[in-house]
Amino acid sequence: xxxxxxxxxxxxxxxxxxxxxxxxxxxxxxxxxxxxxxxxxxxxxxxxxxxxxxxxxxxxxxxxxxxxxxxxxxxxxxxxxxxxxxxxxxxxxxxxxxxxxxxxxxxxxxxxxxxxxxxxxxxxxxxxxxxxxxxxxxxxxxxxxxxxxxxxxxxxxxxxxxxxxxxxxxxxxxxxxxxxxxxxxxxxxxxxxxxxxxxxxxxxxxxxxxxxxxxxxxxxxxxxxxxxxxxxxxxxxxxxxxxxxxxxxxxxxxxxxxxxxxxxxxxxxxxxxxxxxxxxxxxxxxxxxxxxxxxxxxxxxxxxxxxxxxxxxxxxxxxxxxxxxxxxxxxxxxxxxx
Amino acid sequence: xxxxxxxxxxxxxxxxxxxxxxxxxxxxxxxxxxxxxxxxxxxxxxxxxxxxxxxxxxxxxxxxxxxxxxxxxxxxxxxxxxx
Numbered sequence: 001x002x003x004x005x006x007x008x009x010x011x012x013x014x015x016x017x018x019x020x021x022x023x024x025x026x027x028x029x030x031x032x033x034x035x036x037x038x039x040x041x042x043x044x045x046x047x048x049x050x051x052x053x054x055x056x057x058x059x060x061x062x063x064x065x066x067x068x069x070x071x072x073x074x075x076x077x078x079x080x081x082x083x084x085x086x087x088x089x090x091x092x093x094x095x096x097x098x099x100x101x102x103x104x105x106x107x108x109x110x111x112x113x114x115x116x117x118x119x120x121x122x123x124x125x126x127x128x129x130x131x132x133x134x135x136x137x138x139x140x141x142x143x144x145x146x147x148x149x150x151x152x153x154x155x156x157x158x159x160x161x162x163x164x165x166x167x168x169x170x171x172x173x174x175x176x177x178x179x180x181x182x183x184x185x186x187x188x189x190x191x192x193x194x195x196x197x198x199x200x201x202x203x204x205x206x207x208x209x210x211x212x213x214x215x216x217x218x219x220x221x222x223x224x225x226x227x228x229x230x231x232x233x234x235x236x237x238x239x240x241x242x243x244x245x246x247x248x249x250x251x252x253x254x255x256x257x258x259x260x261x262x263x264x265x266x267x268x269x270x271x272x273x274x275x276x277x278x279x280x281x282x283x284x285x286x287x288x289x290x291x292x293x294x295x296x297x298x299x300x301x302x303x304x305x306x307x308x309x310x311x312x313x314x315x316x317x318x319x320x321x322x323x324x325x326x327x328x329x330x331x332x333x334x335x336x337x338x
Numbered sequence: 339x340x341x342x343x344x345x346x347x348x349x350x351x352x353x354x355x356x357x358x359x360x361x362x363x364x365x366x367x368x369x370x371x372x373x374x375x376x377x378x379x380x381x382x383x384x385x386x387x388x389x390x391x392x393x394x395x396x397x398x399x400x401x402x403x404x405x406x407x408x409x410x411x412x413x414x415x416x417x418x419x420x421x
Contacts, residue, residue, distance in 0.1 A: 152400060319378070
């Protein structure tokens, strides 16, 4: 009988971190072959440009590019600004040197000041907290979705003497803060494409599966790229590749952070609402039709909460579909699009 | 109740792009399922409800049962509004 056992049944009985285990050596070769095919054969570019934040995703992407194309055909860009972490830049430089790729630093603070990034953001924050000034720190944090409520964002500010205040963001202020902050990713991308064009390289995008699937990126900012070689990998798999490449401990052990707002902010606080290892499992379980009670057991929570997590995954997918969309046209142009 | 539903329906049709069958939504229809509102749309709707009816929507009240249909909103507003 030509019938294989149901994949779903197999998956259900195996909800353990083992489901995300990678054969790193095989996966690196598979990705590298794909990168060469895309960049060399499909795009006819001479190499890859990768913006390096010092985080695990961009570090692994740089390592994959160096492996795929050879270090001479990879260019690393370090694009700090006055609110990004200095230690991140140091880590990025260390990775570039370890890989033997060319790299360059361009501080984008002046550009962000000139274009109004900080001013527009702070103006919106002051509409919520009038006492906020340049000496305060801020961040926004997601809430609601994994408790079965509608997702919303809280604005958190911290005075110089450590006093913390929090308030739910009205829509207008939320949109302006996000729009202003997105200048950071969009200015970075503009610079990346300058260097990619002058070198005739392709721009490498660094989202992992959680970010790509759940829409955690800025359209035409970090979401813009010519190819995204780790978009299929769960975050814990990216960490496994970091260890496989022998990247520094600080990179292999660092918790994912946004490095976009002035207060320390983890990615789960900002967007995912679960730490990455739990989010990896929740997404895998959702996509393999694992019943909510089994996910709940693994997470150590109740079934209702697990159902809320599943619904939050679906909501984020639906809400951020626009971010993935190409510019739409009224009539299809098969001569171009096929 | 009916007046609240009419006012909220008018606000949605005036402010959101609701087309085709979705624009004919019933009082009991889910805004999410009919693609009338996403999370950003709900934030906008909450701003309208707070201003129009002089209420404060608390974080814990931001549940679909209170906000995801005209019936839900009308029932919620009645319980919140000062008598």
